[in-house]
Amino acid sequence: KxxxxxxxxxxxxxxxxxxxxxxxxxxxxxxxxxxxxxxxxxxxxxxxxxxxxxxxxxxxxxxxxxxxxxxxxxxxxxxxxxxxxxxxxxxxxxxxxxxxxxxxxxxxxxxxxxxxxxxxxxxxxxxxxxxxxxxxxxxxxxxxxxxxxxxxxxxxxxxxxxxxLSKKEQIFGPFLSTEKSEIFRKKWEKELDTIDKILTRLPEKRTEKYKEIVEKRQQIMEALA
Ligand code: SAM
The missing domain is CATH 3.40.50.150 (Vaccinia Virus protein VP39)
Known part of the structure; x- marks a missing residue:
């Protein structure tokens, strides 16, 4: 099997x-x-x-x-x-x-x-x-x-x-991001949790890294909306 x-x-x-x-x-x-x-x-x-x-x-x-x-x-x-x-x-x-x-x-x-x-x-x-x-x-x-x-x-x-493909389609998949199945949501909600944990641990908020992660977070929020 x-x-x-x-x-x-x-x-x-x-x-x-x-x-x-x-x-x-x-x-x-x-x-x-x-x-x-x-x-x-x-x-x-x-x-x-x-x-x-x-x-x-x-x-x-x-x-x-x-x-x-x-x-x-x-x-x-x-x-x-x-x-x-x-x-x-x-x-x-x-x-x-x-x-x-x-x-x-x-x-x-x-x-x-x-x-x-x-x-x-x-x-x-x-x-x-x-x-x-x-x-x-x-x-x-x-x-x-x-x-x-x-x-x-x-x-x-x-x-x-x-x-x-657009950036959004590259990351989330043209079909997966349209269907937004329960498992798709679970995957990206888990990713959001991980990002939030990282963000609270990053002390310096003006770095490129911080901006990058915040941007990723924003993209995920939009994909889940
Ligand atoms: N395809 C199977 C599956 O999905 O269960 C096996 C996946 S296994 C984790 C990845 C396999 O790809 C390994 O056996 C590795 O030796 C082989 N592999 C990695 N690079 C390769 C390449 N360039 N050409 C052929 N096989 C490769």
Missing amino acids: LSQRLQAVADLVPKGARVADIGSDHAFLPTYLVQNEIIDFSVAGEVIEGPFQIAQNHVNEFNLHNNIYVRLANGLLAIKKEDQIDTVVIAGMGGILISEILEAGKDNLSTVKQIILQPNKHEEVLRLWLSKNNFKIITEKILLENEKFYEIILCEIAQGNLTV
Whole structure:
């Protein structure tokens, strides 16, 4: 059984997709997708030897080596043209690392139709990168598991040029900030609490840092309004 987080990612994978799971760790996601007959072809990429071996053992153990190709590779270099990958998943990493992986591997996305991203933090950096590079956000999800908030972003490569997301959209998500779900509210109310604690501890009120935090606080208040 997948974690609620990975299940939410899996739910966005279309039936019959050809999936590259980049940073697959144990290859839990492709294993689930194949075992549940959602897909029958996947590449599981891992850059570190240990997880790569574990993923490979896992795939062999379930006799899925004809469906899941585990490759030791950096980022999108795991994808080969002949794989005809149409769906890329990059989950469980920081938004900065995800942006770097996408930036370094843009040329390997020629057959890709959708990208499912699940940043653990720095979502705003990732959204800015996406909008500057013409990736259109199609859906966003937010969930709470084991006291951690997770955001999931589904995007497509846009036809024509996109306008860069506003600061508010980068931080809060164009869909999440419109829907304002209960979990979205919880996430940002918790962030407000943290900010308020920081502010009471900052003695000097004229610093740049103080101004920055006050501005962030204001943005959150507006997003929650
Ligand atoms: N995707 C899984 C998930 O969401 O549960 C595993 C997440 S795990 C925390 C992140 C994995 O990404 C690690 O196994 C790490 O080795 C791998 N990773 C980090 N940078 C990578 C890169 N540039 N290319 C491929 N894998 C990478």
